[in-house]
Amino acid sequence: MTTTSLAGRTLFISGASRGIGLAIALRAAQDGANICLMAKTGTPDPRLEGTVHTAAAAIEAAGGQALGIVGDIRDEEAVDAAVAQCAERFGGIDICVNNASAIALMGTLDLPMKRYDLMQDINTRGTYVVSRACLPHLLKGTNPHILTLSPPLSHDPKWFGNHVGYTIAKYGMSMCALGFAEEFREQGVASNALWPRTMIATAAVQNLLGGDASMARSRRPEIMADAAHAIFTAPSRELTGRFLIDDEILTERTGLTDFSRYLGEGAREEDLITDLFVEPAA
Template structure:
């Protein structure tokens, strides 16, 4: 099985960046994609809305469904999942892509930023999984894929931005726990992380990054496709890297994914 044709994906934060790239890769297979995000009107600093993303899914050969959803709000997530099921008849795949970032030290982290990160990243991933799981358990090859790094207790990843690392590792530990709870029931619950920094709008939050040394979101989308087309049973609780998944799929040349193929790509956060 190497296609997502006819599968229904619920992707959070999919109006732009990696989430949108994953949506479009699935759309090329003929998948149904619920775009669950907050962006309903264009923002000059952050291009892309749920409506433009859904239209792009349609244009790529899939069926897009634009849903305004703040994953911090339980009722909104429940309504979004219900709308997806009513439209497409079920949910096969949840992609926890939505994430908030603030790379500052403790004294430079306002509590509203800390709260936003913990509510969106760890709590949001748990909530979306909780609401989607009753439908996933009825699917033929169910997956939850969360964009989160391998868990690390190395202080060098905690000292510069404890708030962000806590929130991001929260997504990793949610993956670990849910995989242990539901893996035996045939749900593949895994995390995926880019080996290199990806050129997205989130880079505006990281000062001094050389865009030329980044890769395009499509590398994560192709890796996610390789994960989501795997047989779910017995494939759970793994912390996967995009490059490794593509190497397994037979890719050895990653230059097509480079913003500038002449530059050495930068390693992403939380990786050696």
């Protein structure tokens, strides 16, 4: 099934109250999609912009139907209930987006086990739990896709040495993406991983990865949203089991080669910071 629109399709997205997850939701909403978002932020946090409720309002303003659910993807019962609520509200689920993630770029001796466990529980286990809950609906869905926001797998030691705990958690997400693709290939459920070539201007970059200086050398979240849209509109039996980079899949699927539209104010292509787990362009 090839289509250019997500009208009438239903997405379940974890952690979409802000940033890349919200950008993906808003792009789908422009087509008239139904979006269920599950995130922990139900009340305003002075450190972070946006809540489940403000995200749902933005989705509906953009043209979609929204169901915002406050919940923690570490809680299996809460995930199962949220997925059931989504499917009941919209008659099924066609797309599962594993966006929720925790980050702590710390060495082994500095990383408390509490932070290590948090990353494992949200990143790897959360991806597994959310996908597992959505799969019975995806198997009956229209052009079903699982999309996990995680990096390409690599054995290069440089991606492990400085933050092995975080790398394990993110690579665990990627292994889920690869495993689901193979397990459900014959049933027609696609599963892919998507990762940005450059840093993306989100709260994580602002608060944890360099502040204003890094934000000025990042692309806007809309590049990941457009890349996700290109994936969701591809035939699920043809695009699966891949580790995709945002600008590469946009070129492959849409022919786009000029990405200047995704630059922030005052940013220049030559100054962009290559993201973790991605090799700099030759």
